[in-house]
Amino acid sequence: MHELSVTENIIDICLRHARNHGARRIVRINLVLGELTGIVDQCITFYWDMLAKDTIAAQAELVFRKVPVVARCRECGEEYRPENLELRCPRCGGEQAELVSGREFRVESIEVD
Ligand SMILES: [Zn+2]
Numbered sequence: 001m002h003e004l005s006v007t008e009n010i011i012d013i014c015l016r017h018a019r020n021h022g023a024r025r026i027v028r029i030n031l032v033l034g035e036l037t038g039i040v041d042q043c044i045t046f047y048w049d050m051l052a053k054d055t056i057a058a059q060a061e062l063v064f065r066k067v068p069v070v071a072r073c074r075e076c077g078e079e080y081r082p083e084n085l086e087l088r089c090p091r092c093g094g095e096q097a098e099l100v101s102g103r104e105f106r107v108e109s110i111e112v113d
Contacts, residue, residue: 003039006105007047014057014110023112026060030109034067036102041066069102 010031018026033039041064052058071087072079075094082088087097 003043004047006039007044007051010044010107011048011052011055011057013107014060015055017110018056018112021112024056025113026057026110027113028061028063028111029057029107030063030065030111032067032104032106032108033064034102034104035069036099037105039105065108067101067104070100071097072100073097 010029014026014029031044033041041062044064045062048057048060048062052060068081069085070079071082073089073092073094074096075089076092078089078091079100080090082097088095089097
């Protein structure tokens, strides 16, 4: 997967943020992780230990908030969690649905010291 470059990205963001705030170290990073991204949180943590080793983010705790896949039916407005990525609406059977969530991956907040 692309976890390596994703992790590099997050570290960049966090270090820049910490520097701007004159932080001595990064304590905790809260991340939002959509189910559909296919990103595995253990991989991020693994690469993090490797890449952040000599930075002020080395001891940071990574907290992942997993976001489920949610779809909204364009016909009746029903919101539901599609099973096995079957997007058909469980209420009206409509096949036109849009994704409300599940694709996001971002840094939600950073706690520094
Ligand atoms: Zn519907």
